[in-house]
Every structure is written in structure tokens, then in C-alpha cells.
Amino acid sequence: MNALAATNRNFRNAARILGLDSKIEKSLMIPFREIKVECTIPKDDGTLVSYVGFRVQHDNARGPMKGGIRYHPEVEPDEVNALAQLMTWKTAVADIPYGGAKGGIGCNPKDLTTSELERLTRVFTQKIHDLIGVHTDVPAPDMGTSAQTMAWILDEYSKFHGHSPAIVTGKPLDLGGSLGREAATGRGVVYATEVLLAEHGKSVQDMSFAIQGFGNVGSWVAKLLHKRGAKIVAASDVTGAIKNPNGIDIPALLKHKEETGILSSFSGGSAMDANELLVHECDVLIPCALGGVLNRENASGVKAKFIVEAANHPTDPEADEILSNKGVVILPDIYANAGGVTVSYFEWVQVSATRKRSLSFRLRSKVKMVS
Numbered sequence: 076m077n078a079l080a081a082t083n084r085n086f087r088n089a090a091r092i093l094g095l096d097s098k099i100e101k102s103l104m105i106p107f108r109e110i111k112v113e114c115t116i117p118k119d120d121g122t123l124v125s126y127v128g129f130r131v132q133h134d135n136a137r138g139p140m141k142g143g144i145r146y147h148p149e150v151e152p153d154e155v156n157a158l159a160q161l162m163t164w165k166t167a168v169a170d171i172p173y174g175g176a177k178g179g180i181g182c183n184p185k186d187l188t189t190s191e192l193e194r195l196t197r198v199f200t201q202k203i204h205d206l207i208g209v210h211t212d213v214p215a216p217d218m219g220t221s222a223q224t225m226a227w228i229l230d231e232y233s234k235f236h237g238h239s240p241a242i243v244t245g246k247p248l249d250l251g252g253s254l255g256r257e258a259a260t261g262r263g264v265v266y267a268t269e270v271l272l273a274e275h276g277k278s279v280q281d282m283s284f285a286i287q288g289f290g291n292v293g294s295w296v297a298k299l300l301h302k303r304g305a306k307i308v309a310a311s312d313v314t315g316a317i318k319n320p321n322g323i324d325i326p327a328l329l330k331h332k333e334e335t336g337i338l339s340s341f342s343g344g345s346a347m348d349a350n351e352l353l354v355h356e357c358d359v360l361i362p363c364a365l366g367g368v369l370n371r372e373n374a375s376g377v378k379a380k381f382i383v384e385a386a387n388h389p390t391d392p393e394a395d396e397i398l399s400n401k402g403v404v405i406l407p408d409i410y411a412n413a414g415g416v417t418v419s420y421f422e423w424v425q426v427s428a429t430r431k432r433s434l435s436f437r438l439r440s441k442v443k444m445v446s
């Protein structure tokens with residue numbers, strides 16, 4: 076199902092349960108602003124290449140709009156709209172004073188060199204700099220982007236608006252980033268999983284896990300679950316999946332992924348098709364990659380008793396229904412993966428407070444000098 080149709084359908088159901096006024100319901104389904112920009116850059120060999128960048132600002136009733144920037148070939152307007160809407164609900168569920176936004180560029184970052192990625196990020200920032208702001212819309216990393224991407228945005232934005240460390244979160248520590256932001260989404264997913272299992276009289280040590288995606292979120296989930304004694308029986312990235320019924324040696328897999336970038340060539344397990352991971356024998360399935368991966372085609376084959384949505388909207392509403400009828404317990408994305416944006420909020424407050432303190436210090440020094 077189309078990502079926006081799915082998100083709207085879930086929202087309409089929630090609005091019905093809440094008894095929300097139909098006019099408010101309608102207004103909350105229309106984004107505050109949709110931005111679409113052309114980003115042309117010279118490649119390293121001098122040829123020009125063009126990409127389309129998006130930023131959707133969904134709602135700011137509760138505070139500045141907040142959400143990641145994704146670099147992925149499948150980035151398109153409906154998906155970004157859906158992700159922006161989810162950010163509004165997520166920041167509300169986490170009770171942090173933010174609204175929701177999301178952005179992205181339809182590109183494959185693996186096909187671009189570091190200098191090409193830098194140029195692309197800077198051009199995108201030039202195109203949207205007057206529509207984002209430290210008190211209006213604050214980007215962060217998402218799929219295919221990192222602290223380095225945030226550093227480029229910060230630097231480019233600051234050329235127009237003066238040094239503005241609060242314009243992005245998830246930035247490097249040296250630029251005012253927060254300790255723990257990189258691990259925060261995965262850590263939050265693990266905390267949420269522990270609480271969910273405890274409610275069902277279980278613990279992570281008793282359970283077997285399958286993890287789809289081994290990037291920022293998936294690798295931290297695997298690392299932290301493994302540390303707690305959980306058995307991870309399957310893991311995947313875009314190159315494929317591996318399984319080991321006795322439990323994968325996660326530190327060795329992390330090292331292998333870091334060194335080769337290819338999870339599926341890991342020798343500590345047997346290879347399996349990436350899609351098979353979703354229907355693999357396990358107690359807990361944790362999708363940590365793309366949206367819509369659980370759908371009406373594969374939902375009836377899911378063996379897991381629990382699904383923790385670390386990715387954004389990994390479960391189509393149709394799959395939701397099939398899985399719920401099977402008694403599978405699903406922990407929704409807007410709760411399960413809210414650890415990232417929560418630490419982003421701390422980073423933003425921290426850097427805003429530091430800047431205010433340093434400005435007032437400079438002002439006091441000036442006043443002293445004058446008197």
C-alpha cells in the first residue's frame with residue numbers, strides 16, 4: 076500500500092477512536108508546507124547530475140517541526156509526507172515540544188563519493204535554508220545520512236544565518252552534538268522491547284530475535300540485545316540475510332560489516348534470501364530498514380509473536396489486520412523508535428542553552444568594556 080494512504084488510514088482510525096472533530100482531523104491530514112527542489116551538482120568527473128530534494132513540514136502546533144533527512148533511491152513525495160506526519164504523532168507520543176517534518180533526496184548515496192555527497196547536501200541546504208530554522212524546522216539524520224551530513228547542513232546554513240548549531244541534531248560532538256545520539260534510536264527500541272516483553276511475563280534473554288537492516292538502528296539494536304544475553308538468530312542488510320539457530324556472534328558480525336560493508340558474506344551463519352528474514356522462525360521480529368516491508372503478501376507467513384517497529388511504518392494496515400488476527404503483538408513505530416528524536420531534543424536544548432549563555436557572556440563583557 077502507498078505509504079501516505081497507509082499512514083492516513085491509521086490516522087483516521089485513531090481519530091475515530093479519539094472522537095476527534097472531523098474538521099481537526101481533516102486539517103491534521105494536510106501538511107503545513109511541502110517543499111520540492113531541484114539539486115544539480117557537478118560530479119567528480121565534471122559531468123552534471125540532477126536530483127530532487129524534498130522537505131515536508133507537517134505540523135507545528137506543539138513546537139518547531141522536527142525530523143530526519145533521508146538519502147535513498149525510493150524517496151518520493153508521498154513517502155516523505157507519510158514520514159513527516161509520523162513525526163508529528165511521534166513527538167506527541169514522546170511528549171517533547173516539537174511538531175513533525177521529514178525530508179530527503181531521491182539518490183543512492185552508495186553511488187556518490189564523499190565530495191559529491193557534500194556538494195549535494197550543500198546545494199539542498201542552499202535551496203531550503205530560508206524555509207528551515209532553529210525555531211521552525213530542525214533536520215536530523217535518517218536512512219543514508221549521518222552526523223557528517225548534519226555537519227555540512229550546519230556549515231552551509233550558517234553561511235546565510237550566522238553560526239547556528241541548533242539548526243540540526245545528530246551532528247558530530249565537536250559541533251555541539253549529543254553523546255549517545257547515534258545509539259539513541261536503537262537503545263530506545265531495546266528499552267521498549269524489554270518493557271513490552273515484561274508485560275507479557277518474558278525477558279529478552281528468553282527470546283530469539285530476527286533483525287532486518289544493519290545500519291544505524293539495526294546494528295545498535297543487535298549490539299545492545301546481544302549485550303543483554305538475547306539470541307539473535309537472523310539479520311539482514313540490502314545485500315542479503317544470514318541465519319544461525321544457535322545465535323549469531325554479533326560483535327564478530329559488527330566487525331565484518333564495518334570491514335566489508337556486506338553482511339551476507341559473514342561466515343558465522345548460513346545465507347538466506349533477505350525477504351525470508353521476515354518470515355523466519357523467531358520470537359521477536361524487529362524491522363530496522365524500509366517502510367511497508369510487512370504487507371498482505373507475507374504477513375500470514377510471519378512466525379514471530381512480537382513485532383517491534385524500529386523502522387518507520389514497516390507494517391501496512393492490511394498486514395496489521397492479518398497479524399493482529401493471528402495474535403501477533405505489534406509495538407508501533409511512533410513509540411518504539413522515539414528514542415532518537417528524544418535525544419535530538421536534549422541536543423537541541425543543550426546547544427540552544429549554551430549559545431544563549433555564550434551570547435549573554437559576550438554581551439556582559441562588552442557592557443563591562445564600555446563602562
Ligand SMILES: NC(=O)C1=CN([C@@H]2O[C@H](COP(=O)(O)OP(=O)(O)OC[C@H]3O[C@@H](n4cnc5c(N)ncnc54)[C@H](OP(=O)(O)O)[C@@H]3O)[C@@H](O)[C@H]2O)C=CC1
Nearest residue numbers: 217218219260288289290291292312313363364386387415
Ligand atoms: N536514524 C535514526 O535515528 C532513526 C531511524 N528511524 C528509522 O529506522 C530505519 C533505519 O534507519 P537507519 O538505521 O538510520 O538507516 P541506515 O541507512 O543507517 O540503515 C539502513 C539499513 O537498512 C538496510 N536495508 C536497506 N534496504 C534493505 C532491504 N531491502 N532489506 C534489508 N535491509 C535493507 C541497509 O543495508 P546496507 O547496510 O547494506 O545499506 C542498512 O543496513 C528507517 O526506517 C528510519 O526511518 C527511526 C527513528 C530514528
Ligand SMILES: O=C(O)CCC(=O)C(=O)O
Nearest residue numbers: 142143215217415416419
Ligand atoms: O532525531 C530527529 O530529529 C528525527 C529522527 C527521525 O527522523 C525519526 O524519528 O524518524
